[in-house]
Amino acid sequence: VQLQASGGGLVQAGGSLRLSCAASGNIGSINDMGWYRPAPGIPRELVASITSGGSTNYADPVKGRFTISRDNAKNTVYLQMNSLKPEDTAVYTCKARDGPIDYWGQGTLVTVSS
Secondary structure (H helix, E strand, O other), X not given: OEEEEEOOEEXXXXXXXXXXXXXXXXXXXXXXXXXXXXXXXXXXXXXXXXXXXXXXXXXXXXXXXXXXXXXXXXXXXEEEEOOOOHHHOEEEEEEEEEOOEXXXXXXXXXXXXX
């Protein structure tokens, strides 16, 4: 399974970006999909996740600003990021769980200028 992330870039504080992550390859049954970013002392901290049934979970710092969604037919997960802050600057990495196995994408850089 390969994950291809896209959508990162440079944006001013208060702006928006939409990240996408598409899974391809020998996909069985993808369950959870999510986005992660580094945090102090944590290489990959959960930003948001979504189950195949659509249940979502968000880290406290992004609640109310970020929205995760997915297209199961396309095996793609999206992260709509609004009201971006400089502290949101990070490499965002997507993850997909296929059965007992976690697959990670290559990451996409989001830079928020003040």
